[in-house]
Amino acid sequence: MQLQQTATPVDAKQKVVVWEAFDVADPMVAAAKDLYEQTLTADERIPWLWIEQSVADRAKSKPRPGGWSRHLLLATPEGQQDDPAALAGYVYGALLPGYGGYLCYVGVAPWARRLGVGTRLYDQFFKVLRVDSGELGEPLPFVIWESHRPDPLSPHSDWENWTARTRLFDRVGGYWIDGVDFLSPNFAADEEADDAPPVPLQLFLKPLDTPEAAFTPERLREVVAGLHRGVYRNEPGSPMYDRTLPPGCEPQLRPARAAGARTPPRA
Ligand SMILES: CC(C)(COP(=O)(O)OP(=O)(O)OC[C@H]1O[C@@H](n2cnc3c(N)ncnc32)[C@H](O)[C@@H]1OP(=O)(O)O)[C@@H](O)C(=O)NCCC(=O)NCCS
Numbered sequence: 001m002q003l004q005q006t007a008t009p010v011d012a013k014q015k016v017v018v019w020e021a022f023d024v025a026d027p028m029v030a031a032a033k034d035l036y037e038q039t040l041t042a043d044e045r046i047p048w049l050w051i052e053q054s055v056a057d058r059a060k061s062k063p064r065p066g067g068w069s070r071h072l073l074l075a076t077p078e079g080q081q082d083d084p085a086a087l088a089g090y091v092y093g094a095l096l097p098g099y100g101g102y103l104c105y106v107g108v109a110p111w112a113r114r115l116g117v118g119t120r121l122y123d124q125f126f127k128v129l130r131v132d133s134g135e136l137g138e139p140l141p142f143v144i145w146e147s148h149r150p151d152p153l154s155p156h157s158d159w160e161n162w163t164a165r166t167r168l169f170d171r172v173g174g175y176w177i178d179g180v181d182f183l184s185p186n187f188a189a190d191e192e193a194d195d196a197p198p199v200p201l202q203l204f205l206k207p208l209d210t211p212e213a214a215f216t217p218e219r220l221r222e223v224v225a226g227l228h229r230g231v232y233r234n235e236p237g238s239p240m241y242d243r244t245l246p247p248g249c250e251p252q253l254r255p256a257r258a259a260g261a262r263t264p265p266r267a
Contacts, residue, residue, distance in 0.1 A: 015078040018107040018124040022059040024052045031084035042188035044148050046122040058259040069132045070094040088112035091121040095132040099226050101143030111122050141210035146201040158260050166260035169204045175253035177203040196242050220251040
């Protein structure tokens, strides 16, 4: 699909505003859907309808106790919050009580890239989750997110985008969880196709109330296991869980940029 190019000007000095979407009928939400579908490949994303549903639920009621607190944040240059063509970016994610923050998706319009919009969206997302955890009286130990590293033979543009991602992750204080290929279900596959291969993802984590040094291999295994259980409902014994955390797996935090290197094609 052709990437949406808009005539919307944005310059480095222009203020970007970020706010939370509460109305699924808002054309800005439709613009976020377009950006989401244009900038992420099908096997990296869940159906947009699920995101829309969480926006609708959030507007209706407060999250039930122990339930996820989901947020869709949108960004535009100041004064253009009603112009769908001015949508500069979005971020979507949730607080998982008793676990931590989970940032699911982020995207910036091609015309708005490298101007700090991605950084701004992450920072605002962290702030929103701080408010959520404060309301629950819980600490916010970390925020975690996943990202699909291109295949060694993927086109140059995919590797350029991977570099952009890992630099953004670095910029916002995220670390790469080295030593884990997190196997997740392929939502693009036909629901009937049980044999669709899982999608291997790299994990990134920003320590917040828990200091970086406390993320030992043991603690990181718990964090990774918690993601399987809490998000994908995978328990020990399920193939994706067991292949993500094989015996002897020793995950460690490394600078996010270290995940950016293009690996040589496998022989
Ligand atoms: C990845 C993405 C969100 C970055 O957003 P952005 O608004 O351009 O990022 P920022 O302007 O905040 O830049 C953050 C850092 O990344 C660097 N960066 C951004 N784009 C870059 C690029 N194409 N090449 C190299 N570095 C890049 C910036 O220089 C900055 O690093 P620095 O502070 O060390 O200079 C954006 O490229 C995008 O939407 N890509 C398509 C969707 C996607 O991949 N989403 C992520 C899913 S996990």
